[in-house]
Amino acid sequence: MRVLLAGGAGYVGTHTAIALIEAGHEPVLLDDLSNTSAVVTERIAEITGTSIPLVTGDAADDEVVEGAFDEHGPFEAIIHFAALKAVGESVQKPLEYYANNLDTTYALLRVGLARGITSFVFSSTGTVYSDPADLPFTEDATRNLVELSNPYSKSKLMNEVALTDVQKANPELNVTLLRYFNPVGAHESGLVGEDPKGIPNNLMPFVARVAVGKLPEIGIFGDDYDTPDGTGQRDYIHVVDLAEGHVKALEKAQPGLASYNLGTGNPVSVLELVASFEKAAGKDLPKSIKPRREGDLAATYCTPAKAERELGWKATRTIDDMTRDVWNWQQKNPGGYEG
Amino acid sequence: MRVLLAGGAGYVGTHTAIALIEAGHEPVLLDDLSNTSAVVTERIAEITGTSIPLVTGDAADDEVVEGAFDEHGPFEAIIHFAALKAVGESVQKPLEYYANNLDTTYALLRVGLARGITSFVFSSTGTVYSDPADLPFTEDATRNLVELSNPYSKSKLMNEVALTDVQKANPELNVTLLRYFNPVGAHESGLVGEDPKGIPNNLMPFVARVAVGKLPEIGIFGDDYDTPDGTGQRDYIHVVDLAEGHVKALEKAQPGLASYNLGTGNPVSVLELVASFEKAAGKDLPKSIKPRREGDLAATYCTPAKAERELGWKATRTIDDMTRDVWNWQQKNPGGYEG
Numbered sequence: 001m002r003v004l005l006a007g008g009a010g011y012v013g014t015h016t017a018i019a020l021i022e023a024g025h026e027p028v029l030l031d032d033l034s035n036t037s038a039v040v041t042e043r044i045a046e047i048t049g050t051s052i053p054l055v056t057g058d059a060a061d062d063e064v065v066e067g068a069f070d071e072h073g074p075f076e077a078i079i080h081f082a083a084l085k086a087v088g089e090s091v092q093k094p095l096e097y098y099a100n101n102l103d104t105t106y107a108l109l110r111v112g113l114a115r116g117i118t119s120f121v122f123s124s125t126g127t128v129y130s131d132p133a134d135l136p137f138t139e140d141a142t143r144n145l146v147e148l149s150n151p152y153s154k155s156k157l158m159n160e161v162a163l164t165d166v167q168k169a170n171p172e173l174n175v176t177l178l179r180y181f182n183p184v185g186a187h188e189s190g191l192v193g194e195d196p197k198g199i200p201n202n203l204m205p206f207v208a209r210v211a212v213g214k215l216p217e218i219g220i221f222g223d224d225y226d227t228p229d230g231t232g233q234r235d236y237i238h239v240v241d242l243a244e245g246h247v248k249a250l251e252k253a254q255p256g257l258a259s260y261n262l263g264t265g266n267p268v269s270v271l272e273l274v275a276s277f278e279k280a281a282g283k284d285l286p287k288s289i290k291p292r293r294e295g296d297l298a299a300t301y302c303t304p305a306k307a308e309r310e311l312g313w314k315a316t317r318t319i320d321d322m323t324r325d326v327w328n329w330q331q332k333n334p335g336g337y338e339g
Numbered sequence: 340m341r342v343l344l345a346g347g348a349g350y351v352g353t354h355t356a357i358a359l360i361e362a363g364h365e366p367v368l369l370d371d372l373s374n375t376s377a378v379v380t381e382r383i384a385e386i387t388g389t390s391i392p393l394v395t396g397d398a399a400d401d402e403v404v405e406g407a408f409d410e411h412g413p414f415e416a417i418i419h420f421a422a423l424k425a426v427g428e429s430v431q432k433p434l435e436y437y438a439n440n441l442d443t444t445y446a447l448l449r450v451g452l453a454r455g456i457t458s459f460v461f462s463s464t465g466t467v468y469s470d471p472a473d474l475p476f477t478e479d480a481t482r483n484l485v486e487l488s489n490p491y492s493k494s495k496l497m498n499e500v501a502l503t504d505v506q507k508a509n510p511e512l513n514v515t516l517l518r519y520f521n522p523v524g525a526h527e528s529g530l531v532g533e534d535p536k537g538i539p540n541n542l543m544p545f546v547a548r549v550a551v552g553k554l555p556e557i558g559i560f561g562d563d564y565d566t567p568d569g570t571g572q573r574d575y576i577h578v579v580d581l582a583e584g585h586v587k588a589l590e591k592a593q594p595g596l597a598s599y600n601l602g603t604g605n606p607v608s609v610l611e612l613v614a615s616f617e618k619a620a621g622k623d624l625p626k627s628i629k630p631r632r633e634g635d636l637a638a639t640y641c642t643p644a645k646a647e648r649e650l651g652w653k654a655t656r657t658i659d660d661m662t663r664d665v666w667n668w669q670q671k672n673p674g675g676y677e678g
Contacts, residue, residue, distance in 0.1 A: 094504035095452075099445040106438040113434075145484040145496065151504045157484065158497050165433035165490045 007082030019243035037337035060103035077119035090152035101155035149295030174253040181235035181263030186329035193329030195336035222292035233267035235301035238317035261302035346421030358582035376676035399442035416458035429491035440494035488634030513592040520574035520602030525668035532668030534675035561631035572606035574640035577656035600641035
């Protein structure tokens with residue numbers, strides 16, 4: 001299957017490209033490189049032995065998407081990873097987040113539908129769920145736009161709703177919404193991994209940078225939550241498991257709409273993640289307790305049973321696998337792709 | 340106050356332009372004329388004695404909006420009426436509806452914020468509410484994106500949410516969300532009114548076209564609802580009352596977010612509206628009962644108390660005023676502006 005990966009040079013896109021190649025498919029990357037590097041194509045080639053094309057440009061621009069189809073198509077499917085994704089920044093710059101995260105979807109759909117794609121896979125997020133009463137989240141948990149805490153999550157839910165309506169109006173199209181929980185980890189080779197620009201927004205890359213001495217200490221936002229150790233619990237998922245979920249979703253795609261939670265179903269606390277990382281790195285890491293952040297839930301985790309039942313997919317990698325692979329990646333690439 | 344009216348040559352925009360001129364303000368129209376006619380500027384001049392500019396172009400195009408500011412600004416405020424608004428069509432063409440109805444907002448905000456507007460008034464809709472348990476709808480009634488029945492209404496709620504976040508990030512900005520119930524009626528002069536292209540989507544213009552013999556009969560979708568006469572009840576509001584609501588909202592605008600229901604608070608049934616129109620026209624109109632339409636609620640009506648309390652605004656025109664003015668407009672303009 002020939003597949004266009006919009007935002008495909010990013011963290012999840014890169015690992016998905018590798019998984020697609022390994023499963024015999026032909027991914028093509030489209031990315032504006034605003035939060036990643038063209039170096040990823042060399043790394044993908046080193047891992048897989050296969051060189052894949054990278055089109056550099058904005059997935060919100062119809063002409064750019066048309067150019068990708070002209071040059072490298074036809075594509076049977078589009079996987080749409082392209083998004084601004086920093087939760088805190090989204091509160092400061094809501095207009096940029098809404099415009100970018102929705103306009104990319106429109107352009108990819110306009111061109112994709114005109115060019116006859118059969119499947120559109122969308123990178124959504126477990127943060128479309130926000131009601132703790134629904135834990136563990138199934139795919140039918142409440143998705144309440146006006147209750148979500150930030151424009152990033154809201155833009156993802158808006159995309160889900162728009163895609164659902166577009167699918168209804170195009171009954172032959174497959175639309176698959178993949179709700180990621182907390183992707184962490186890196187390819188076991190240590191050649192590709194998460195490389196956020198600036199100060200990382202998420203816990204795992206932050207911990208990794210503390211471990212290599214690039215940041216002074218880990219901030220733990222709240223230790224008085226109603227959880228076993230008082231720190232927030234999340235459903236961390238190894239990015240290679242997540243990537244394999246995309247391959248399964250694509251291979252099982254049927255006309256219609258489908259949504260899947262991609263997580264492990266196991267809540268892991270901040271302290272547990274840090275302890276696992278310390279074990280992997282063989283050293284204690286500086287950390288301190290900070291006040292809770294507005295909008296953070298005590299715990300979020302899913303039931304991934306639907307993906308196992310319908311896609312035959314299940315995350316197999318543990319939190320220790322995740323921290324080991326991040327530590328490996330971070331040590332081999334202390335300054336990221338371009339460091 | 341100098342005000343840019345995006346979509347200002349449309350039905351509500353035209354009447355609002357007149358009300359603004361009468362209150363001493365200076366409206367400028369920006370419209371792509373996709374669902375109206377440039378003739379409206381002549382009619383506005385005939386009614387008010389004032390010629391106002393019309394910029395022809397797409398409000399989703401930053402360059403067009405910048406051009407309007409360059410040529411006719413600076414503007415203190417933008418009123419954003421520009422939208423695709425046919426509920427049924429929105430189900431068939433969701434991508435066009437989401438892209439158009441959101442991209443116009445982004446472009447108007449990007450340019451407006453860069454040029455220092457102090458107020459942004461948004462044409463929203465009472466259809467952002469969908470839970471009959473909340474009747475009569477206050478501004479705090481449930482707005483549940485995934486429960487709304489069509490992309491038009493969803494695009495309006497998405498806009499509300501995006502605007503709310505943009506206001507939070509720009510605390511000096513006023514954002515006013517005006518939730519229209521069912522605008523009908525026409526200016527009492529009969530010079531301006533509702534002129535939908537093709538077969539009207541809404542009841543009142545449909546009835547008017549039956550009354551002038553341009554359509555064969557009125558379809559009444561369901562007569563077995565749990566309402567006094569079995570037909571659906573709506574909160575019809577005279578467009579001149581609605582236009583005056585915009586003037587009040589603009590004049591009272593303060594930094595912050597505000598939302599107001601603009602309706603009468605009086606539910607009127609389909610049969611009551613038709614009977615009022617028959618009285619105005621002095622003749623019986625052909626009509627027949629059809630099956631219910633999917634997504635229609637039995638009744639929707641609001642509490643307009645907040646607008647009265649905070650804006651000093653209250654609708655004063657009755658259903659008989661509405662049907663009389665529509666009949667007057669339709670007789671004087673049986674083929675619309677360009678007929």
